[in-house]
Amino acid sequence: MADLGQEPLIAEARMTTTADDDHVGPWIEQIVAMDPPVDDLPTVVVAHSAACPRAPLLVSELLARDWPIRTMLLVDGRFPDGRPFTANPHYAKMLDRMVRPDDYLPPWPRWWGSLVEGLVVDPEARNLLLAEAAPIPRAWFDQGCPVPDLPPTVGRGFLSFGPGYAESCDQAFDAGWLTMRLNGDHLHQMIAPDAVAATLLAMVAGMSCGRGLPEPDGFGRDRGDQS
Secondary structure, eight states: OGGGTOOOOOOOOOOOOTTOSOSSHHHHHHHHTSOOOGGGOOEEEEEEGGGGGGHHHHHHHHHHTTOOEEEEEEESSOOOOSOOGGGSHHHHHHHHHHOOTTSEEOOGGGGGTTHHHHHOOOHHHHHHHHHHOOOEEGGGGGOOOOOOOOOTTSEEEEEEETTTTHHHHHHHHHTTOEEEEESSOTTHHHHOHHHHHHHHHHHHHHHHTTSSSEETTEEOOEEEEEO
């Protein structure tokens, strides 16, 4: 993003523990405690993967603190519906098979065996990914997150990589969000960061031109596919 003239703020949210009853609040609080952008520049909130269902609540809290949020973009994650991840019984069973005696799950890249090695072939990038991942409390996935109504001044978009979150992309489209697809895997931002960043910026620009911003009869609608 910096190479494209943007000033990214990378959230380093606190990981909760098994002693925590709330696994959403601490995550939100640490992010909203960050210093807001300088000069009140319009801000885009981008969430990937498991952060996606919690993004609307984060945006709502940032707006309450006068952050100039312009757009919310979800990337290859579940469409926000307020339900916990374990509302899907197949997902719950998968987690239960991996849970350790201390009620933690292994770091998420370890869930998929050698799959991550195939997705992130560059060893330096892969080692960085593995080093940053930490064990996750099993209860983290049992907590839903409210989905507040955001003001019409906040544009909404969804970017998917491949078929993994096609259903969420369709939900976003049906909700009137601006949607795009890039051919890639779940960690495509590590494989083709320039292409992903350029696509996100193009989506923001499209909303600025009225594609994806709320209109009196609903959101602008667009479904795009890119290679």
